[in-house]
Amino acid sequence: MTILITGATGLVGTELVHNLLAENHTIHYLTTSKHKLLQKENYKGFYWNPTTQEIDVNAFDQVDAIMHLAGASVAKKWTSAYKNEIHTSRIESTQLLFKTLQTIPHTVKQIITASAIGIYPSSLEKIYHETDTQVDASFLGEVVESWENEVTKFETLGILVTKIRIGIVLAKNGGALQEMIKPIKIGFGAALGSGEQYQSWIHIHDLIAIFKYVLLHHKQGVYNAVAPYPVTNSALTKAIARVLNKPLFLPSVPTFILKILLGEMHVIVTSSQHVSCMKLLDEGFQFKYASIDKALQQLLKS
Secondary structure, X not given: OEEEEEOXXXXXXXXXXXXXXXXXXXXXXXXXOHHHOOEOOOEEEEEEEOOOOEEOHHHHOOOOEEEEOOOOOOOOOOOHHHHHHHHHHHHHHHHHHHHHHHHOOOOOOEEEEEEEXXXXXXXXXXXXXXXXXXXXXXXXXXXXXXXXXXXXXXXXXXXXXXXXXXXXXXXXXXXXXXXXXXXXXXXXXXXXXXXXXXXOEEXXXXXXXXXXXXXXXXXXXXXXXXXXXOEEHHHHHHHHHHHHOOOOOOOOEOHXXXXXXXXXXXXXXHOOEEEOOHHHHHOOOOOOOOOHHHHHHHHHHO
16 A cells, blocks of 8 residues: 655654555655655655645655644743744645645545544543544634544545544654653652543554554544543653652642743643543554553553
8 A cells, every 4th residue: 555644754654654665565655855755665754845736746645544743842942933834834735735736637535634532622531532522712722623524525526534532642753741750750750730530541552553443444524543441641750760660759740830840831731631442442443551650561561
């Protein structure tokens, strides 16, 4: 199968590319950096610039599916300018893909896009499923809703649309976990805010398996990419400390301190989303890392 990937050099994209190449798929990738363009037999780079709406249409040659992961990181300081970049990087890139497929002959049958559980309103009580339509009245909620609405338009081209709402990705080579362990390693670990907020997480290997599952089984619609057992921030902090064999003695960091330190982006660590993956389980998908302890043992000990 030939798969076109955007965001191929990010945390998830890198792992996805490595995994798909190992299974003898052909990868085309889009990059805004001309020095990153490679041309190998089964791994080919193509230039695009969503801001100027430039794209090399050869990227779509014999492509069966698109995996759309491109978008500016939300884990940088949310200045007004950077918030605009977070939004436009997702919208403009999606619009460019859509407009291009509108105007060229192509073989694309499916688009699988990264999305985020940040679309769900913060709640300590509710468990969210894919059928829930409420959108969080926050910057992140608005971004994810706009992003998903743009992707839905691909259905008008007869293309299957799959939206993967990703939880907190736990990985060895970057991402949230590597930031979480830094203070814990030096004895300054502490829960954030109340510590009672739910954090729906997923091991990166299971996330890659979900992307492959919806691709190979031609699944469409929304899927929550989270492990079966979400944990509170306090429980997650304690689990990391336990695996690292480090003490936890500091009180929780108050929310008002997090607001001072992080500004508006404090919602990333203080909002609560208890998200269900029952749809995947009901379809027979099997998680390799269902429990936080097993995931952390593999990521921090192996």
